[in-house]
């Protein structure tokens with residue numbers, strides 16, 4: 506319920522700012538999957554925002570409290586090293602990790618993942634992952650945005666790191682939120698500045714794929730399946746669009762079930 510409420514808020518905000526046409530893509534849901542565990546698990550979705558708080562008495566059982574991410578795993582304060590308690594700060598609704606020494610709260614917020622969909626001679630560039638998770642599966646070059654860089658800069662950097670390719674970004678192509686794991690993908694269309702690419706440290710291969718040969722059964726993450734499906738669909742329709750959507754896990758399904766996810770609130774330019 507909480508997740509749904511958040512998604513509706515996002516949808517409403519977007520709809521007010523841009524007059525996109527709401528659209529459903531039922532065909533995508535059949536092979537959408539969410540990377541699990543977190544595909545970039547070396548980086549947890551934790552921000553460094555802090556504030557001092559007064560405490561609200563702890564009334565509810567811990568299992569019934571709405572939390573934000575893996576808050577229970579935060580045992581110590583990242584600022585002073587003091588031990589944390591888990592409680593709902595006054596004026597808030599979510600369970601937080603609160604330092605018992607300095608009183609700061611460790612807020613957890615979604616991470617932005619940025620990447621490039623590189624077009625070249627009617628083909629797209631994919632990288633084969635040489636690291637876990639999804640070792641051996643294909644992905645667009647993408648990774649976490651760093652502090653101090655823009656989304657475009659991050660996408661270019663990730664492409665350089667994973668494919669040793671210098672690219673020019675053409676336009677944004679898709680923003681895909683994955684509320685369950687606290688990620689928001691921003692994928693840009695890009696082109697090679699030079700016809701050169703090779704596997705970076707996290708890739709075992711880089712290859713240009715004609716659209717009909719994209720290895721949809723060997724892609725790494727649901728975000729890649731959705732992005733590439735939308736791209737192929739747009740190309741076949743003769744017009745590239747900008748897409749927004751939310752990737753959700755179907756209730757009661759296994760995290761490893763690649764057919765267990767849907768693309769909701771799909772809007773496009």
Ligand SMILES: [Zn+2]
Pocket residue numbers: 582583584585586587604605606607608609
């Ligand atoms: Zn502290």
